[in-house]
Amino acid sequence: MAANRVEGTPENYSQLYCSGRENAKIWFFGAPLDRTTTYLKGTSKGPKAIRDAMIQTEEYDIRTDSNILDTGLFDLGDIALVDGKETESVREKTADILRNGKTPLMFGGEHSVTLGVVQAIKNSGCDFKVVSFDAHADLRDTFEFDRNNHACVMRRIADELGKDGIMEIGIRSTAEEEKIFSDRMVFRYQLRDNFEVAKKKLLDFVKGASVYITVDMDCLDPGIAPGVGTPEPDGLLYHEVYELMKVLKNAKKIVGMDIVELRPLPDNNVTEMTASKLLFETIAQLKDRI
Numbered sequence: 477m478a479a480n481r482v483e484g485t486p487e488n489y490s491q492l493y494c495s496g497r498e499n500a501k502i503w504f505f506g507a508p509l510d511r512t513t514t515y516l517k518g519t520s521k522g523p524k525a526i527r528d529a530m531i532q533t534e535e536y537d538i539r540t541d542s543n544i545l546d547t548g549l550f551d552l553g554d555i556a557l558v559d560g561k562e563t564e565s566v567r568e569k570t571a572d573i574l575r576n577g578k579t580p581l582m583f584g585g586e587h588s589v590t591l592g593v594v595q596a597i598k599n600s601g602c603d604f605k606v607v608s609f610d611a612h613a614d615l616r617d618t619f620e621f622d623r624n625n626h627a628c629v630m631r632r633i634a635d636e637l638g639k640d641g642i643m644e645i646g647i648r649s650t651a652e653e654e655k656i657f658s659d660r661m662v663f664r665y666q667l668r669d670n671f672e673v674a675k676k677k678l679l680d681f682v683k684g685a686s687v688y689i690t691v692d693m694d695c696l697d698p699g700i701a702p703g704v705g706t707p708e709p710d711g712l713l714y715h716e717v718y719e720l721m722k723v724l725k726n727a728k729k730i731v732g733m734d735i736v737e738l739r740p741l742p743d744n745n746v747t748e749m750t751a752s753k754l755l756f757e758t759i760a761q762l763k764d765r766i
Contacts, residue, residue, distance in 0.1 A: 500548030501766055502759070503573045504581035507566050507589040508554050514627065515706045522738035522748075523554055523583040525703075529745060529752035537760035544756055547763050549581070563624065566592025567599075570732070574600045579766050581755075584736030586705065587614060587629045590690045594633050597688060597731055604686035604731050606633055607678070607724065608644045609695040609717060611708035613661060615654040634660075643681045645720060646695040646712045664710060671716070678723050687727040689758075692737045693751055703747030705737045714750065721758045730765045733758070 497503075506523025513519055535544045555569050566582070570593045573580040582593055587610075597604060608614075614630040624632065634642050639660060648664040667674045694704040697711030724730065735751050759766070 497550050500550035501579055502547060502549045502581050503552055503576070503578040504549055504583065505552040505569055505573075506554035506583045507557065507562070507585040507592075509557055509562055509585040509589050511559070511562065511586065511588070513586050513705050514625070516739055517705075518739035519584060519586045519705050519737055521740050522585055522736070525738060525740035525745075525748040526583045526735060526751050526755075527551070529748035530755075532749065533752040533756055535756065537757060539757070540760040540763075542760050542763065544759050547759055547766060549759075550578075562589060563592040563595070567596045570596035571599065579730065580732040582732075582734040582736075584734060584738070587690070587692050587736045588624055590629055590734055590736060591624070591632050591636075593732055593734060594636055594688060598636055602686060602731055604637075604641075604688055605681065606630075606637060606642045606688045606690060607682065608642065608690045608692070609646055609712070609720070610644055610690075610692040611646060611648055611664075611694040611711060612692070612706065613644060613647055613650040613654040613657065614692075615657050616651055617653070643678060645678065646717075648710055649708050664712065667712070667716060671719075675720065675723055678720060679726055682724055682727045684726075684728050686729045686731050687724060688731050689721075689724065689733040691733070691735045691751075691754070693735065693747060694737055696750065701747045701750050703739050703741040703744065705739050714754070717754065718757060718761075721754075722761050724762055725765060727762075727765055730762050 508520040508523050510517055510520035555565055557565050566589050570580045614627055616628050617631055642660050644661045646664050647661045662674045693701050694706055694708055695712050698707040
C-alpha cells in the first residue's frame with residue numbers, strides 16, 4: 477500500500493501525490509469515453525480504475541531512488557464529454573493545462589481521445605513527435621463510417637503531424653490499407669528478433685525531439701494486461717516496455733502522456749495496477765524531461 481495514502485474514500489486524489497496544485501508539474505484528467513469501442517465495452521471506467529490503483533502504488537521508485545512527489549501530480553477530475561464533440565472537450569482541457577505551464581496527462585477512455593491532446597499541443601506552437609505503444613496500428617482512414625473511430629486515431633494524428641511525426645511500438649495487428657505506414661512501426665516480432673535494433677530505431681526517432689507518449693494498454697500481452705477493449709495475443713512484456721520507456725530519456729522534452737483503452741474487469745485489478753506501476757516508473761525515469 478502506498479505510504480502516502482489518505483485515509484477514507486479518496487475523492488480528491490491530488491492529495492496523494494503533491495502538496496498543491498501549483499507545485500505539481502503534471503496535471504492529469506480523465507476522459508471516460510466509450511463511444512466507438514468495437515469489441516469489449518467498458519473503457520469509460522478506465523480513469524477511475526487507474527486512480528484507484530494509484531492509491532495502492534508506492535510513490536517511491538526503487539530503480540531511480542526517486543519519489544514521484546518530487547515531480548508532483550494534480551488531479552483535475554474527469555471532463556464532461558459532449559457526444560460528437562469529445563475531441564473538442566479534450567483539446568480545450570489540454571489547452572488550459574498548457575496555458576498554466578503544466579504537462580498534461582490523460583487517462584482514457586478509448587484511444588480516440590488522444591487526438592484532442594495532440595491538437596492542443598500543436599496549437600500551442602510546439603514542434604513534437606508522437607510515440608505510441610499499441611498492439612494495433614489505428615491507421616485506418618475510416619472505420620465503421622467514422623473517421624474519428626478509435627481505429628483511426630493515429631491516422632488523424634499523422635494528418636496533424638505528418639507521417640514522419642509518428643512512431644508505433646509493439647504492433648502486431650494491421651489492416652492491409654495500413655501497410656503504407658509500415659516504416660513508422662516497430663512490430664512485435666522485430667522486438668523479439670532483435671530488441672537492440674528495434675530500440676535503436678526508437679532512439680533515432682526521439683533523440684533531441686519533443687515527444688508525446690500514448691500508451692494503449694493492449695500493447696502489453698493479455699496475460700499481464702487482460703482488461704482492455706481489444707486484447708491481442710503475443711504482446712509486449714512489462715520489462716520490454718520499461719526498457720523502451722528508458723530510451724525516451726534521449727528526448728529533449730516530454731510534452732505529455734496518456735494511458736488509454738483500459739477496461740477494468742470484475743475481481744481482477746491486474747491491468748490497472750500494471751498501468752499505475754508503469755506510469756509511476758515512467759515518470760521516475762523521465763522526470764528530467766518533464
